[in-house]
Amino acid sequence: MALSGTAASSDGWSSKSAFVLAAIGAAVGLGNIWRFPTLAGENGGGAFVLVYVLCVLLIGLPMLLTEILIGRAGGGHADAVGSVGDVAEKSRRSRAWSFFGGVEVLAAFLILSFYSVVAGWVLNYVLLTGGDFLSSLFAGAPLAGSFAGQSQEEVTGLMGALFESPGRMIALHAAFMAVTLGIVMVGVHDGIEKAAKWLMPAFFVLLVVITIYGAFEGAFAQAVAFLFTPDFSKLSPSVMNEALGQAFFSLSLGSAAIITYGSYVPKNVRLAPTAATIAAADTAVAILAGLMIFPIVFSAGLDPAAGPSLIFQSLPVAFQGMPGGAFMALAFFILIFFAALTSSISLLEGPTAFVIDRLRLARPVAAVLVAVLAFLIGCACALGYSTWSDVRLLSFWGIFENADILDSIDGITGRLMLPLAGLGLAIFIGWRADRRLVEVESGLSGGMFMLWRGLVAWLAPVAVFLILLFGLFPSLL
Ligand code: PFF
Numbered sequence: 001m002a003l004s005g006t007a008a009s010s011d012g013w014s015s016k017s018a019f020v021l022a023a024i025g026a027a028v029g030l031g032n033i034w035r036f037p038t039l040a041g042e043n044g045g046g047a048f049v050l051v052y053v054l055c056v057l058l059i060g061l062p063m064l065l066t067e068i069l070i071g072r073a074g075g076g077h078a079d080a081v082g083s084v085g086d087v088a089e090k091s092r093r094s095r096a097w098s099f100f101g102g103v104e105v106l107a108a109f110l111i112l113s114f115y116s117v118v119a120g121w122v123l124n125y126v127l128l129t130g131g132d133f134l135s136s137l138f139a140g141a142p143l144a145g146s147f148a149g150q151s152q153e154e155v156t157g158l159m160g161a162l163f164e165s166p167g168r169m170i171a172l173h174a175a176f177m178a179v180t181l182g183i184v185m186v187g188v189h190d191g192i193e194k195a196a197k198w199l200m201p202a203f204f205v206l207l208v209v210i211t212i213y214g215a216f217e218g219a220f221a222q223a224v225a226f227l228f229t230p231d232f233s234k235l236s237p238s239v240m241n242e243a244l245g246q247a248f249f250s251l252s253l254g255s256a257a258i259i260t261y262g263s264y265v266p267k268n269v270r271l272a273p274t275a276a277t278i279a280a281a282d283t284a285v286a287i288l289a290g291l292m293i294f295p296i297v298f299s300a301g302l303d304p305a306a307g308p309s310l311i312f313q314s315l316p317v318a319f320q321g322m323p324g325g326a327f328m329a330l331a332f333f334i335l336i337f338f339a340a341l342t343s344s345i346s347l348l349e350g351p352t353a354f355v356i357d358r359l360r361l362a363r364p365v366a367a368v369l370v371a372v373l374a375f376l377i378g379c380a381c382a383l384g385y386s387t388w389s390d391v392r393l394l395s396f397w398g399i400f401e402n403a404d405i406l407d408s409i410d411g412i413t414g415r416l417m418l419p420l421a422g423l424g425l426a427i428f429i430g431w432r433a434d435r436r437l438v439e440v441e442s443g444l445s446g447g448m449f450m451l452w453r454g455l456v457a458w459l460a461p462v463a464v465f466l467i468l469l470f471g472l473f474p475s476l477l
Pocket of ligand 1: 026027028029030031032108111249250251252253256257258343344346347
Protein backbone atom coordinates (compact mmCIF):
# COMPACT_ATOMS: atom_id res chain seq x y z
CA MET A 1 0.00 0.00 0.00
CA ALA A 2 0.94 3.61 -0.24
CA LEU A 3 3.52 4.63 2.28
CA SER A 4 3.05 7.93 3.96
CA GLY A 5 4.34 10.09 1.13
CA THR A 6 6.19 12.73 3.00
CA ALA A 7 6.16 15.22 0.17
CA ALA A 8 2.43 14.90 -0.39
CA SER A 9 0.78 14.38 2.93
CA SER A 10 2.31 17.24 4.85
CA ASP A 11 1.74 19.91 2.25
CA GLY A 12 -0.50 20.64 -0.71
CA TRP A 13 -2.46 23.24 -2.71
CA SER A 14 -4.85 25.34 -0.70
CA SER A 15 -7.46 25.39 -3.46
CA LYS A 16 -8.26 24.37 -6.99
CA SER A 17 -7.24 27.75 -8.34
CA ALA A 18 -3.90 27.51 -6.56
CA PHE A 19 -3.24 24.29 -8.45
CA VAL A 20 -4.38 25.76 -11.76
CA LEU A 21 -2.15 28.79 -11.33
CA ALA A 22 0.86 26.71 -10.30
CA ALA A 23 0.32 24.30 -13.19
CA ILE A 24 -0.02 27.16 -15.67
CA GLY A 25 3.14 28.55 -14.10
CA ALA A 26 4.85 25.21 -14.75
CA ALA A 27 3.59 25.08 -18.31
CA VAL A 28 4.22 28.66 -19.35
CA GLY A 29 7.92 29.35 -19.55
CA LEU A 30 10.94 29.52 -21.78
CA GLY A 31 9.19 26.87 -23.83
CA ASN A 32 6.52 29.36 -24.87
CA ILE A 33 8.61 32.46 -25.28
CA TRP A 34 12.02 31.16 -26.31
CA ARG A 35 11.64 27.62 -27.67
CA PHE A 36 8.28 27.93 -29.48
CA PRO A 37 9.11 31.04 -31.53
CA THR A 38 12.58 29.64 -32.23
CA LEU A 39 11.19 26.36 -33.56
CA ALA A 40 8.38 28.06 -35.46
CA GLY A 41 10.91 30.43 -37.00
CA GLU A 42 13.28 27.64 -38.00
CA ASN A 43 10.58 25.35 -39.33
CA GLY A 44 8.73 27.71 -41.60
CA GLY A 45 6.08 29.23 -39.35
CA GLY A 46 2.48 28.24 -40.13
CA ALA A 47 3.00 24.55 -40.90
CA PHE A 48 4.85 24.04 -37.64
CA VAL A 49 2.23 25.97 -35.69
CA LEU A 50 -0.55 23.86 -37.21
CA VAL A 51 1.14 20.55 -36.33
CA TYR A 52 1.93 21.90 -32.89
CA VAL A 53 -1.68 22.85 -32.18
CA LEU A 54 -2.87 19.44 -33.41
CA CYS A 55 -0.32 17.74 -31.14
CA VAL A 56 -1.56 19.77 -28.17
CA LEU A 57 -5.23 19.06 -28.86
CA LEU A 58 -5.06 15.39 -29.78
CA ILE A 59 -2.12 14.18 -27.69
CA GLY A 60 -1.03 16.87 -25.23
CA LEU A 61 -4.39 17.60 -23.63
CA PRO A 62 -5.40 13.94 -23.19
CA MET A 63 -1.95 13.23 -21.75
CA LEU A 64 -2.20 16.20 -19.42
CA LEU A 65 -5.35 14.73 -17.91
CA THR A 66 -3.64 11.32 -17.79
CA GLU A 67 -0.67 12.66 -15.84
CA ILE A 68 -2.68 14.76 -13.36
CA LEU A 69 -4.86 11.71 -12.81
CA ILE A 70 -1.88 9.44 -12.16
CA GLY A 71 -0.54 11.96 -9.68
CA ARG A 72 -3.77 12.24 -7.75
CA ALA A 73 -4.63 8.56 -7.90
CA GLY A 74 -1.13 7.62 -6.81
CA GLY A 75 -1.79 7.13 -3.12
CA GLY A 76 0.26 9.20 -0.75
CA HIS A 77 3.16 9.52 -3.12
CA ALA A 78 4.16 12.82 -4.59
CA ASP A 79 6.89 11.47 -6.83
CA ALA A 80 6.27 10.21 -10.33
CA VAL A 81 7.78 6.77 -9.73
CA GLY A 82 5.71 6.10 -6.61
CA SER A 83 2.53 7.46 -8.19
CA VAL A 84 2.74 5.28 -11.30
CA GLY A 85 3.71 2.30 -9.16
CA ASP A 86 0.70 2.82 -6.90
CA VAL A 87 -1.77 3.13 -9.75
CA ALA A 88 -0.28 -0.09 -11.17
CA GLU A 89 -0.65 -1.83 -7.83
CA LYS A 90 -4.23 -0.66 -7.38
CA SER A 91 -4.91 -2.06 -10.86
CA ARG A 92 -3.19 -5.33 -9.88
CA ARG A 93 -0.43 -4.81 -12.41
CA SER A 94 3.31 -4.95 -12.07
CA ARG A 95 4.98 -1.98 -10.42
CA ALA A 96 7.46 -2.12 -13.31
CA TRP A 97 5.27 0.46 -15.07
CA SER A 98 6.85 2.95 -12.72
CA PHE A 99 9.88 2.78 -15.01
CA PHE A 100 8.16 5.48 -17.06
CA GLY A 101 7.87 7.60 -13.94
CA GLY A 102 11.62 7.17 -13.61
CA VAL A 103 12.15 8.39 -17.18
CA GLU A 104 10.12 11.46 -16.22
CA VAL A 105 12.19 12.23 -13.14
CA LEU A 106 15.43 11.87 -15.08
CA ALA A 107 14.10 14.05 -17.90
CA ALA A 108 13.07 16.78 -15.45
CA PHE A 109 16.49 16.72 -13.87
CA LEU A 110 18.25 17.04 -17.22
CA ILE A 111 15.90 19.77 -18.46
CA LEU A 112 16.41 21.72 -15.26
CA SER A 113 20.15 21.73 -15.84
CA PHE A 114 20.01 23.54 -19.18
CA TYR A 115 16.83 25.47 -18.44
CA SER A 116 18.62 27.27 -15.68
CA VAL A 117 21.47 28.17 -18.03
CA VAL A 118 19.09 29.75 -20.55
CA ALA A 119 17.25 31.47 -17.69
CA GLY A 120 20.68 32.82 -16.73
CA TRP A 121 20.89 34.42 -20.19
CA VAL A 122 17.52 35.98 -19.49
CA LEU A 123 18.82 37.30 -16.20
CA ASN A 124 21.80 38.75 -18.04
CA TYR A 125 19.43 40.70 -20.27
CA VAL A 126 17.31 41.81 -17.32
CA LEU A 127 20.49 43.33 -15.89
CA LEU A 128 21.65 44.81 -19.20
CA THR A 129 18.29 46.30 -20.17
CA GLY A 130 17.72 47.42 -16.58
CA GLY A 131 21.00 49.32 -16.57
CA ASP A 132 20.20 50.74 -19.99
CA PHE A 133 16.74 51.91 -18.95
CA LEU A 134 18.12 53.53 -15.82
CA SER A 135 20.73 55.42 -17.79
CA SER A 136 18.14 56.73 -20.23
CA LEU A 137 16.03 57.79 -17.24
CA PHE A 138 18.94 59.69 -15.75
CA ALA A 139 19.68 61.22 -19.12
CA GLY A 140 16.15 62.63 -19.06
CA ALA A 141 14.92 60.42 -21.90
CA PRO A 142 12.61 57.82 -20.35
CA LEU A 143 11.05 57.05 -23.71
CA ALA A 144 14.29 56.38 -25.53
CA GLY A 145 14.82 53.25 -27.60
CA SER A 146 16.92 50.54 -26.02
CA PHE A 147 20.70 50.84 -26.10
CA ALA A 148 20.57 54.34 -27.55
CA GLY A 149 23.76 55.39 -29.24
CA GLN A 150 25.04 51.86 -29.74
CA SER A 151 25.42 50.25 -33.14
CA GLN A 152 23.47 47.16 -34.16
CA GLU A 153 26.67 45.12 -34.05
CA GLU A 154 27.35 46.27 -30.52
CA VAL A 155 23.90 45.21 -29.39
CA THR A 156 23.92 41.77 -31.06
CA GLY A 157 27.47 41.41 -29.74
CA LEU A 158 26.16 41.41 -26.18
CA MET A 159 25.20 37.76 -26.58
CA GLY A 160 28.62 36.80 -27.91
CA ALA A 161 30.23 38.65 -25.02
CA LEU A 162 28.20 36.56 -22.60
CA PHE A 163 29.15 33.35 -24.41
CA GLU A 164 32.81 34.28 -24.21
CA SER A 165 32.59 34.76 -20.51
CA PRO A 166 31.87 31.35 -18.99
CA GLY A 167 32.36 32.68 -15.49
CA ARG A 168 29.56 35.20 -15.93
CA MET A 169 27.30 32.63 -17.51
CA ILE A 170 27.87 30.18 -14.67
CA ALA A 171 27.35 32.88 -12.04
CA LEU A 172 23.99 33.82 -13.59
CA HIS A 173 23.04 30.16 -13.86
CA ALA A 174 23.94 29.74 -10.17
CA ALA A 175 21.89 32.78 -9.20
CA PHE A 176 18.84 31.52 -11.03
CA MET A 177 19.17 28.02 -9.59
CA ALA A 178 19.55 29.49 -6.10
CA VAL A 179 16.30 31.47 -6.41
CA THR A 180 14.49 28.35 -7.68
CA LEU A 181 15.94 26.32 -4.84
CA GLY A 182 14.98 28.90 -2.23
CA ILE A 183 11.32 28.65 -3.25
CA VAL A 184 11.18 24.85 -3.53
CA MET A 185 12.88 24.42 -0.14
CA VAL A 186 10.07 26.34 1.54
CA GLY A 187 7.46 23.86 0.33
CA VAL A 188 4.36 23.50 -1.81
CA HIS A 189 1.92 25.78 -0.06
CA ASP A 190 4.20 28.52 1.23
CA GLY A 191 6.77 28.40 -1.55
CA ILE A 192 5.52 27.18 -4.90
CA GLU A 193 1.92 28.35 -4.53
CA LYS A 194 2.84 31.82 -3.29
CA ALA A 195 5.40 32.31 -6.05
CA ALA A 196 2.81 31.42 -8.70
CA LYS A 197 0.22 33.70 -7.13
CA TRP A 198 2.47 36.73 -7.48
CA LEU A 199 4.44 35.96 -10.59
CA MET A 200 1.73 34.71 -12.94
CA PRO A 201 -0.58 37.76 -12.80
CA ALA A 202 2.45 40.02 -13.27
CA PHE A 203 3.45 37.87 -16.23
CA PHE A 204 0.03 38.18 -17.89
CA VAL A 205 -0.09 41.94 -17.50
CA LEU A 206 3.33 42.31 -19.11
CA LEU A 207 2.41 39.91 -21.90
CA VAL A 208 -0.70 41.84 -22.85
CA VAL A 209 1.07 45.20 -22.68
CA ILE A 210 3.96 44.10 -24.87
CA THR A 211 1.70 42.37 -27.40
CA ILE A 212 -0.41 45.51 -27.80
CA TYR A 213 2.75 47.58 -28.11
CA GLY A 214 4.07 45.16 -30.77
CA ALA A 215 0.77 45.30 -32.65
CA PHE A 216 1.02 49.08 -32.92
CA GLU A 217 4.73 49.44 -33.38
CA GLY A 218 5.62 46.34 -35.36
CA ALA A 219 4.79 44.50 -38.56
CA PHE A 220 1.72 42.76 -37.15
CA ALA A 221 0.15 41.65 -40.42
CA GLN A 222 3.37 40.05 -41.59
CA ALA A 223 3.68 38.17 -38.29
CA VAL A 224 0.12 36.92 -38.54
CA ALA A 225 0.76 35.68 -42.07
CA PHE A 226 3.97 33.97 -40.98
CA LEU A 227 2.37 32.19 -38.04
CA PHE A 228 -0.92 31.23 -39.60
CA THR A 229 -0.24 30.47 -43.28
CA PRO A 230 0.91 26.88 -43.45
CA ASP A 231 3.37 25.93 -46.16
CA PHE A 232 2.98 22.16 -46.24
CA SER A 233 6.19 21.67 -48.20
CA LYS A 234 7.95 22.50 -44.93
CA LEU A 235 6.46 19.46 -43.18
CA SER A 236 8.70 16.45 -42.52
CA PRO A 237 8.92 13.74 -39.85
CA SER A 238 11.61 15.78 -38.20
CA VAL A 239 9.39 18.87 -38.03
CA MET A 240 6.59 16.72 -36.63
CA ASN A 241 8.97 15.27 -34.06
CA GLU A 242 9.98 18.79 -33.05
CA ALA A 243 6.34 19.87 -32.78
CA LEU A 244 5.36 16.84 -30.72
CA GLY A 245 8.35 17.27 -28.42
CA GLN A 246 7.52 20.94 -28.07
CA ALA A 247 3.92 20.11 -27.11
CA PHE A 248 5.21 17.82 -24.36
CA PHE A 249 7.86 20.31 -23.27
CA SER A 250 5.49 23.23 -23.21
CA LEU A 251 2.77 21.42 -21.26
CA SER A 252 5.47 20.07 -18.90
CA LEU A 253 4.49 16.52 -19.80
CA GLY A 254 6.80 13.56 -19.53
CA SER A 255 8.85 15.32 -16.92
CA ALA A 256 7.41 14.54 -13.48
CA ALA A 257 6.14 18.07 -12.88
CA ILE A 258 2.50 17.40 -13.71
CA ILE A 259 2.31 14.05 -11.90
CA THR A 260 3.88 15.62 -8.82
CA TYR A 261 1.71 18.75 -8.93
CA GLY A 262 -1.29 16.46 -9.53
CA SER A 263 -0.50 14.56 -6.35
CA TYR A 264 -1.18 17.69 -4.31
CA VAL A 265 -4.65 18.21 -5.85
CA PRO A 266 -7.62 17.82 -3.48
CA LYS A 267 -9.97 14.94 -4.25
CA ASN A 268 -12.98 17.15 -4.93
CA VAL A 269 -11.41 18.92 -7.92
CA ARG A 270 -12.71 17.83 -11.33
CA LEU A 271 -9.64 17.10 -13.36
CA ALA A 272 -10.82 17.26 -16.97
CA PRO A 273 -11.88 20.94 -17.09
CA THR A 274 -8.79 21.80 -15.10
CA ALA A 275 -6.55 20.11 -17.65
CA ALA A 276 -8.36 21.92 -20.46
CA THR A 277 -7.82 25.27 -18.76
CA ILE A 278 -4.11 24.63 -18.35
CA ALA A 279 -3.61 23.49 -21.95
CA ALA A 280 -5.64 26.40 -23.32
CA ALA A 281 -3.69 28.96 -21.29
CA ASP A 282 -0.36 27.48 -22.31
CA THR A 283 -1.21 27.39 -26.00
CA ALA A 284 -2.66 30.88 -25.92
CA VAL A 285 0.55 32.18 -24.36
CA ALA A 286 2.70 30.46 -26.99
CA ILE A 287 0.66 32.00 -29.82
CA LEU A 288 0.61 35.37 -28.10
CA ALA A 289 4.36 35.15 -27.64
CA GLY A 290 4.65 34.58 -31.38
CA LEU A 291 2.39 37.57 -31.99
CA MET A 292 4.52 39.57 -29.58
CA ILE A 293 7.89 38.62 -31.00
CA PHE A 294 7.50 38.28 -34.78
CA PRO A 295 6.01 41.74 -35.48
CA ILE A 296 9.05 43.19 -33.80
CA VAL A 297 11.40 40.84 -35.64
CA PHE A 298 9.86 41.63 -39.04
CA SER A 299 9.61 45.36 -38.55
CA ALA A 300 13.33 45.48 -37.82
CA GLY A 301 13.99 43.38 -40.94
CA LEU A 302 15.48 40.54 -38.89
CA ASP A 303 15.66 36.82 -39.68
CA PRO A 304 12.84 34.77 -38.08
CA ALA A 305 14.97 31.63 -38.41
CA ALA A 306 17.82 33.02 -36.33
CA GLY A 307 17.63 30.09 -33.90
CA PRO A 308 18.11 30.12 -30.12
CA SER A 309 19.53 33.62 -30.19
CA LEU A 310 16.29 34.98 -31.73
CA ILE A 311 14.88 36.66 -28.67
CA PHE A 312 18.24 37.57 -27.20
CA GLN A 313 19.86 39.17 -30.21
CA SER A 314 17.03 40.24 -32.44
CA LEU A 315 14.72 41.80 -29.93
CA PRO A 316 17.15 44.18 -28.25
CA VAL A 317 18.04 45.42 -31.74
CA ALA A 318 14.40 45.80 -32.65
CA PHE A 319 13.64 47.66 -29.45
CA GLN A 320 16.44 50.10 -30.34
CA GLY A 321 14.39 51.82 -32.95
CA MET A 322 11.14 52.01 -31.02
CA PRO A 323 9.84 54.79 -28.84
CA GLY A 324 9.86 53.60 -25.25
CA GLY A 325 12.00 50.68 -26.38
CA ALA A 326 14.36 50.86 -23.39
CA PHE A 327 11.49 50.37 -21.00
CA MET A 328 9.80 47.71 -23.13
CA ALA A 329 13.00 45.71 -23.48
CA LEU A 330 13.34 45.60 -19.71
CA ALA A 331 9.67 44.65 -19.28
CA PHE A 332 10.10 41.91 -21.88
CA PHE A 333 13.03 40.26 -20.14
CA ILE A 334 11.39 40.54 -16.72
CA LEU A 335 8.36 38.79 -18.21
CA ILE A 336 10.47 35.90 -19.48
CA PHE A 337 12.28 35.74 -16.16
CA PHE A 338 9.04 35.32 -14.21
CA ALA A 339 7.79 32.68 -16.63
CA ALA A 340 11.08 30.78 -16.43
CA LEU A 341 11.06 30.85 -12.65
CA THR A 342 7.62 29.30 -12.16
CA SER A 343 8.65 26.57 -14.62
CA SER A 344 12.03 25.83 -13.10
CA ILE A 345 10.32 25.50 -9.74
CA SER A 346 8.22 22.69 -11.17
CA LEU A 347 11.28 21.13 -12.78
CA LEU A 348 13.03 21.03 -9.42
CA GLU A 349 9.94 19.91 -7.51
CA GLY A 350 9.53 16.64 -9.46
CA PRO A 351 12.98 15.20 -8.77
CA THR A 352 12.92 16.67 -5.25
CA ALA A 353 9.67 14.85 -4.44
CA PHE A 354 11.35 11.72 -5.80
CA VAL A 355 14.32 12.10 -3.47
CA ILE A 356 12.05 12.89 -0.50
CA ASP A 357 9.92 9.82 -1.11
CA ARG A 358 12.62 7.37 -2.15
CA LEU A 359 15.57 8.34 0.01
CA ARG A 360 13.46 9.64 2.90
CA LEU A 361 15.38 12.87 3.06
CA ALA A 362 13.95 16.10 4.40
CA ARG A 363 12.66 18.53 1.75
CA PRO A 364 15.45 21.12 2.09
CA VAL A 365 18.19 18.49 1.87
CA ALA A 366 16.54 16.77 -1.09
CA ALA A 367 16.06 20.05 -2.94
CA VAL A 368 19.68 21.09 -2.38
CA LEU A 369 20.93 17.73 -3.58
CA VAL A 370 18.97 17.88 -6.84
CA ALA A 371 19.72 21.55 -7.47
CA VAL A 372 23.45 21.16 -6.93
CA LEU A 373 23.70 18.16 -9.26
CA ALA A 374 21.59 19.88 -11.93
CA PHE A 375 23.70 23.00 -11.49
CA LEU A 376 26.86 21.00 -12.23
CA ILE A 377 25.45 19.52 -15.43
CA GLY A 378 24.27 23.01 -16.35
CA CYS A 379 27.86 24.22 -15.96
CA ALA A 380 28.86 21.74 -18.67
CA CYS A 381 26.10 23.18 -20.90
CA ALA A 382 27.39 26.69 -20.23
CA LEU A 383 30.98 25.68 -20.98
CA GLY A 384 29.71 24.20 -24.22
CA TYR A 385 29.57 27.80 -25.48
CA SER A 386 33.23 28.47 -24.83
CA THR A 387 35.87 26.06 -23.55
CA TRP A 388 33.99 22.98 -24.64
CA SER A 389 32.46 24.34 -27.80
CA ASP A 390 33.85 21.41 -29.79
CA VAL A 391 32.19 18.77 -27.64
CA ARG A 392 29.48 16.84 -29.49
CA LEU A 393 27.86 14.35 -27.12
CA LEU A 394 25.69 12.74 -29.76
CA SER A 395 27.94 12.98 -32.79
CA PHE A 396 27.17 9.34 -33.64
CA TRP A 397 23.51 10.20 -34.27
CA GLY A 398 22.93 11.99 -37.55
CA ILE A 399 20.14 14.29 -36.42
CA PHE A 400 22.12 15.50 -33.40
CA GLU A 401 25.50 15.55 -35.13
CA ASN A 402 26.09 19.26 -34.77
CA ALA A 403 24.44 19.75 -31.40
CA ASP A 404 26.53 21.34 -28.67
CA ILE A 405 26.16 20.13 -25.06
CA LEU A 406 23.04 22.18 -24.29
CA ASP A 407 21.38 21.35 -27.59
CA SER A 408 22.19 17.65 -27.12
CA ILE A 409 20.50 17.51 -23.73
CA ASP A 410 17.62 19.61 -25.00
CA GLY A 411 17.27 17.36 -28.05
CA ILE A 412 17.49 14.04 -26.26
CA THR A 413 15.00 15.07 -23.58
CA GLY A 414 12.56 16.97 -25.80
CA ARG A 415 12.58 14.78 -28.86
CA LEU A 416 13.02 11.40 -27.19
CA MET A 417 12.55 11.15 -23.41
CA LEU A 418 9.36 13.19 -22.97
CA PRO A 419 7.44 11.52 -25.79
CA LEU A 420 8.76 8.11 -24.68
CA ALA A 421 7.45 8.59 -21.14
CA GLY A 422 4.16 9.76 -22.65
CA LEU A 423 4.01 6.69 -24.88
CA GLY A 424 4.53 4.36 -21.91
CA LEU A 425 1.96 6.08 -19.71
CA ALA A 426 -0.59 6.26 -22.54
CA ILE A 427 -0.34 2.50 -22.98
CA PHE A 428 -0.48 2.03 -19.22
CA ILE A 429 -3.59 4.13 -18.62
CA GLY A 430 -5.22 3.20 -21.93
CA TRP A 431 -4.78 -0.55 -21.64
CA ARG A 432 -3.48 -1.78 -18.31
CA ALA A 433 -4.83 0.42 -15.53
CA ASP A 434 -8.09 -0.46 -13.79
CA ARG A 435 -10.87 1.01 -15.92
CA ARG A 436 -13.14 1.90 -12.99
CA LEU A 437 -10.37 3.64 -11.15
CA VAL A 438 -9.46 5.65 -14.23
CA GLU A 439 -13.06 6.54 -14.98
CA VAL A 440 -13.81 7.71 -11.45
CA GLU A 441 -10.60 9.73 -11.14
CA SER A 442 -11.04 11.36 -14.54
CA GLY A 443 -14.49 12.62 -13.60
CA LEU A 444 -15.55 12.01 -17.21
CA SER A 445 -18.45 9.87 -18.27
CA GLY A 446 -20.25 8.68 -21.38
CA GLY A 447 -19.02 9.95 -24.71
CA MET A 448 -16.42 12.27 -23.25
CA PHE A 449 -14.83 9.40 -21.36
CA MET A 450 -14.81 7.24 -24.48
CA LEU A 451 -13.28 10.03 -26.52
CA TRP A 452 -10.55 10.71 -24.02
CA ARG A 453 -9.80 7.05 -23.50
CA GLY A 454 -9.75 6.47 -27.24
CA LEU A 455 -7.21 9.24 -27.72
CA VAL A 456 -5.04 7.90 -24.88
CA ALA A 457 -5.31 4.24 -25.83
CA TRP A 458 -5.08 4.51 -29.60
CA LEU A 459 -4.10 7.82 -31.08
CA ALA A 460 -1.42 8.86 -28.60
CA PRO A 461 0.56 5.59 -28.66
CA VAL A 462 0.36 5.15 -32.42
CA ALA A 463 1.11 8.76 -33.31
CA VAL A 464 3.89 9.14 -30.75
CA PHE A 465 5.46 5.86 -31.82
CA LEU A 466 5.44 6.74 -35.52
CA ILE A 467 6.67 10.27 -34.95
CA LEU A 468 9.48 9.04 -32.71
CA LEU A 469 10.48 6.33 -35.14
CA PHE A 470 10.64 8.46 -38.28
CA GLY A 471 11.63 11.68 -36.55
CA LEU A 472 14.61 10.12 -34.81
CA PHE A 473 15.59 7.73 -37.60
CA PRO A 474 14.79 9.58 -40.82
CA SER A 475 16.77 7.06 -42.84
CA LEU A 476 14.04 4.49 -42.21
CA LEU A 477 11.76 6.37 -44.56
N1 PFF B 1 6.81 23.92 -19.70
C1 PFF B 1 7.99 24.67 -19.45
C2 PFF B 1 8.17 25.70 -20.53
O1 PFF B 1 7.40 25.70 -21.50
O2 PFF B 1 9.09 26.48 -20.46
C3 PFF B 1 9.22 23.83 -19.33
C4 PFF B 1 9.04 22.66 -18.46
C5 PFF B 1 8.65 22.82 -17.13
C6 PFF B 1 9.24 21.40 -18.98
C7 PFF B 1 8.45 21.72 -16.35
C8 PFF B 1 9.04 20.30 -18.19
C9 PFF B 1 8.65 20.48 -16.88
F1 PFF B 1 8.47 19.42 -16.14
